[in-house]
Amino acid sequence: MAEDTTSKEYWRWTESNWHDPDMDWREGDIVSAGVDVGSVSSQAVIMVDGKLYAYSNMRTGSDSPKSAENAMDWALEGTGMALDDIHYVVGTGYGRVNVPFAKRAITEIACHARGANFMYGPTIKTVLDMGGQDCKAIRVDQKGKVVSFLMNDKCAAGTGRGMEVFADLLGVHITKVGEMSLQVDEEPPMVSSTCVVFAKSEASALLREGWPKEKVLAAYCLAMAHRVVGLLERLGIEEDFAITGGIAKNIGVVSRIEKELEIKALTPSLDTQIAGAIGGALFARALLQKERKKK
Amino acid sequence: MIANYGYKDGSGEYFISVDTEKCTGCGDCVEACLYGVFEVVENPLDPLSDDQVVVVTEAERKKIKYTCGPCKPVSDRPPLPCMAACLEDAISHSW
Numbered sequence: 001m002a003e004d005t006t007s008k009e010y011w012r013w014t015e016s017n018w019h020d021p022d023m024d025w026r027e028g029d030i031v032s033a034g035v036d037v038g039s040v041s042s043q044a045v046i047m048v049d050g051k052l053y054a055y056s057n058m059r060t061g062s063d064s065p066k067s068a069e070n071a072m073d074w075a076l077e078g079t080g081m082a083l084d085d086i087h088y089v090v091g092t093g094y095g096r097v098n099v100p101f102a103k104r105a106i107t108e109i110a111c112h113a114r115g116a117n118f119m120y121g122p123t124i125k126t127v128l129d130m131g132g133q134d135c136k137a138i139r140v141d142q143k144g145k146v147v148s149f150l151m152n153d154k155c156a157a158g159t160g161r162g163m164e165v166f167a168d169l170l171g172v173h174i175t176k177v178g179e180m181s182l183q184v185d186e187e188p189p190m191v192s193s194t195c196v197v198f199a200k201s202e203a204s205a206l207l208r209e210g211w212p213k214e215k216v217l218a219a220y221c222l223a224m225a226h227r228v229v230g231l232l233e234r235l236g237i238e239e240d241f242a243i244t245g246g247i248a249k250n251i252g253v254v255s256r257i258e259k260e261l262e263i264k265a266l267t268p269s270l271d272t273q274i275a276g277a278i279g280g281a282l283f284a285r286a287l288l289q290k291e292r293k294k295k
Numbered sequence: 296m297i298a299n300y301g302y303k304d305g306s307g308e309y310f311i312s313v314d315t316e317k318c319t320g321c322g323d324c325v326e327a328c329l330y331g332v333f334e335v336v337e338n339p340l341d342p343l344s345d346d347q348v349v350v351v352t353e354a355e356r357k358k359i360k361y362t363c364g365p366c367k368p369v370s371d372r373p374p375l376p377c378m379a380a381c382l383e384d385a386i387s388h389s390w
């Protein structure tokens with residue numbers, strides 16, 4: 001845990017890295033990696049023969065190639081592994097074509113489907129990825145292949161970035177937004193828009209009217225939940241259902257999605273932000289196996 | 296696989312759906328559409344296959360309501376050129 005969460009930067013979520021000290025990567029046959037460069041956060045995941053070995057999760061900088069490198073360096077930290085020891089790297093996410101050391105770029109929808117299958121197992125059928133700047137609903141089969149998907153390509157509202165702006169505006173730390181939004185006696189009426197621009201002025205107006213912060217946050221989380229439920233309903237939901245991405249950590253949004261759908265999301269066993277990079281690493285392994293077969 | 300491209304906004308839902316199981320990647324719809332909505336690429340959602348399928352271009356995904364406008368007069372809508380061109384019945388429109 002590298003970040004100081006007591007800072008005044010309310011939007012700043014906790015960056016992290018991890019590796020499995022009990023695994024000897026040198027004994028593995030295929031070392032593969034996935035690097036997910038999103039608009040807000042970047043992750044690198046390293047896998048040894050399809051098992052999770054190391055990962056990092058950090059903020060994306062202004063420069064995508066550099067962010068990819070930083071994420072990879074941080075995942076490698078303390079492992080004794082060098083970039084050259086990785087046999088195949090896949091880039092994914094919004095900045096996927098800007099991962100200098102990736103052999104192939106794969107869309108985040110395919111990677112999230114595959115990653116969710118790894119994280120939640122073969123029973124997972126519907127995945128909602130709530131990322132930094134967009135939101136995708138994906139139906140997957142028991143192998144993690146995409147069956148259908150829908151993403152809202154137009155508006156970046158109701159996303160991680162929107163939540164960051166909102167946390168800053170209200171002076172509430174981003175990791176506290178969810179909990180705080182649940183501290184209301186009853187749900188407030190829904191704010192009319194989740195658009196970052198409008199929501200900002202709307203929230204300011206509500207605060208001036210004397211709404212407590214909790215109530216404003218509740219209204220915003222509710223609007224955000226309602227919005228993505230619309231997306232899910234259009235696609236059709238089948239259980240098991242899971243949420244990936246940064247917003248999956250916001251209990252205020254997650255619980256309201258569950259309530260509206262009348263379905264519970266599976267509890268994640270891993271950091272929900274690394275799903276895409278996990279999928280990338282799994283594809284990297286499969287692509288290398290395919291290459292080897294051809295020879 | 297059903298790929299839905301487009302968006303939902305205050306005025307409605309605007310999605311073009313492609314059934315990649317049916318699509319052969321022949322490119323007839325690419326030719327038929329006067330506004331460059333489609334392109335044929337290697338299936339981006341199934342990186343392990345080498346299948347060619349049609350997708351809606353990234354730029355068009357954000358504005359198809361407007362791009363498709365001329366093909367969709369309010370009354371007496373003729374068959375859409377893209378759908379008419381597809382012998383596999385792989386394309387549908389939500390609006």
Ligand code: SF4
Nearest residue numbers: 318319321322324381
């Ligand atoms: S015409 Fe039909 S089969 Fe041919 S590329 Fe277009 S959608 Fe696919």
Ligand code: SF4
Nearest residue numbers: 328332363366376377
């Ligand atoms: S409706 Fe017209 S503009 Fe829209 S995709 Fe079809 S042919 Fe192209």
